[in-house]
Amino acid sequence: MTQRLWTALAEVQDPEMPVNLVDLGVIYGITERDGVVEVNLTFTAMGCPASDFILEDVRERLLREAGVREVRINVVWDPPWTSALMTEAGRDALESWGLAV
């Protein structure tokens, strides 16, 4: 099931950049028990102006998955996000958009 949840979050785009949250490397972990999903995620900056939107999108997308009745999100800052956490696909997406990563 968690594999399915990772796939679901790979459909959630960052509100500011053309890259999804999984490829951006901000999703640190997903666990599920009895329909309660717990997500650890971070933001690329502490002053992320899109943080509310991201939380909303993650919650909304996971609740659309069969078997999910509750979503708990923990915003974590350890380890701090760096561009090294991006996947190869994320790097390619941002580079073709014109961002050096």
Next chain:
Amino acid sequence: MPTAAEFDQTIKSGELIESPKEMTPEYLRELKHTLIVSGDTELISAPAYYLAAKRAPSINAFMTGIAIIQDELAHAHIAYHILEELGEDQEKLIFSRDPKSFRYPYAFDVPLDTWTELVVANGMYDQAGFCLLGDIHDKCSYGPWKRGLNKVMAEENFHLRNGRTWMKRISASGGSAKDELQRAVDWMFPLSVEWFGLPDDLKMHSTQLEYRLKGLTNDQLRQWWLSTVVPYCEQIGIKVPAHKETRDGKDLWELDYPFPCAFDAEAKRWDFKQPGSWDEVLVRWRARGPRNAEMVAMFQEEFHKFRKTHHKNGS
């Protein structure tokens, strides 16, 4: 410099123009004019949005508001930077022009006083900016500008998201919050509709289209805007004075009020019972609105003050 005929050929072939050497003086003049409108619009949106963003209802909302303002300043910078490459003096353009000679849509001269009005601006004015810049990004014959807009489009999308998310949220909360949202839409919707300028039947000739500085006419851009804003407002339960009609199998968005009509900027109120003429609109635009001088002064005053003291201390 190419001859008029050579240049005409380049434009018709769809090739991009890359430097002033490849332009005729007429093209250069029209390109500069279009860039000044774009730069001024982005620049003035910063003080206009800032005066309302101060009233954000949460820290995160304030951060979003400030991030949008930062984006707008960056977009202005793109336009002014290109103008500089084309021989204009950026400092003079921004800091030495009379407030009335700035070329941005009249809508920004009407004060945004609340967070609600700010998010409607993000939902409607930024949608207008998105249509105008999207068209330039798609069609513009000047390469450096076309490419400079790559990131701008993604950022404008973020502004729209802020506008739409908050409009939906406020509408859903109902009561006096929703009434306030409806009042904001009531005066801001028609201001956005006139953003796109004269209707095509009054504007017989467009040099901008001829030079492929843009690809869509005023009415086509206005239709594009209506086709995104009207359904969204209806979806979230907000009334707008426009509807869709199907003619010859094509969707057409029609306004439910005389366009143009009389506007009281101080009261932020349209009088749909008083049809007006475009000559009157042009007079109102040229005279500028309530906040023009204050907003331009917001960045010009400090610049000159700093210049003066800096000079004194240095000599």
